[in-house]
């Protein structure tokens with residue numbers, strides 16, 4: 001079985017590549033390394049466990065080339081994050097929507113019959129219920145949320161039109177190994193960087209805002225389960241079903257580090273949602289998927305990795 005992983009050098013993609021190799025898949029990675037890192041996949045490429053196509057999903061010829069002999073696609077390549085999309089909305093949609101159409105068209109040409117899409121809870125926009133199930137209104141309020149929603153709709157349309165099994169996994173907040181700090185980074189790498197470089201941890205607002213975190217190793221398992229599930233085309237939330245305040249997160253990470261760090265508070269950012277928690281019952285009831293890694297043990301593992309790789 002040969003899998004094409006777009007965005008396979010990125011944070012989540014590289015963890016899926018690792019799991020695919022573990023389960024005996026042949027793996028091909030298409031990535032332009034715009035936000036991913038070759039080092040995430042170097043070992044697999046050098047060992048001949050994965051092939052690397054340096055290419056761009058906006059370039060149809062590159063996608064066609066990478067798609068040859070593929071049985072299943074894991075589609076992750078994207079311009080990721082709300083702020084990045086506000087800074088460059090055209091680039092966001094070129095990558096996330098046009099790039100997705102290129103992937104779908106190449107699948108159609110080569111009669112590839114299954115895609116697992118890394119979708120995002122950002123498609124829901126402003127939350128109207130405390131927990132978010134798959135039927136929550138879709139009010140994406142950033143170019144990123146809109147492009148992820150549009151790509152998901154496009155994938156579902158291709159499923160209907162061309163008989164492609166399409167499983168869309170809507171991630172909430174994912175963290176774990178290979179998640180590096182960058183200017184658009186997520187809260188966990190940002191806190192880790194500040195803690196290990198001796199700086200106070202900054203929280204925007206009063207820190208009572210909540211988030212639902214899932215470890216990337218669980219996300220990789222969900223992708224692999226979706227690859228072989230008999231439930232056909234569908235959309236699923238991937239969340240833990242529980243949430244933690246940002247105050248609790250900061251305290252937990254400081255405690256794990258064994259350092260003494262001050263928490264300082266900065267004015268709330270208007271774009272930040274206050275609470276975010278997934279209802280992830282649907283994937284539990286259908287595929288039996290439930291995230292297994294506890295946040296604390298996942299954070300211990302993450303912070304060890306972050307510190308030992310000197311990512312601060």
Ligand SMILES: NC(=O)c1ccc[n+]([C@@H]2O[C@H](COP(=O)([O-])OP(=O)(O)OC[C@H]3O[C@@H](n4cnc5c(N)ncnc54)[C@H](O)[C@@H]3O)[C@@H](O)[C@H]2O)c1
Nearest residue numbers: 007010011012032033034035036056057077078120171174
């Ligand atoms: N990290 C999260 O919490 C989260 C939450 C919801 C959804 N997602 C989705 O998961 C997927 C992976 O996100 P991630 O957090 O691993 O981010 P990432 O930036 O680490 O991974 C994206 C990868 O895609 C590659 N890429 C970007 N544009 C490309 C292009 N035009 N052609 C080829 N490759 C390209 C990047 O180089 C990178 O390796 C994305 O689709 C994202 O929308 C992530």
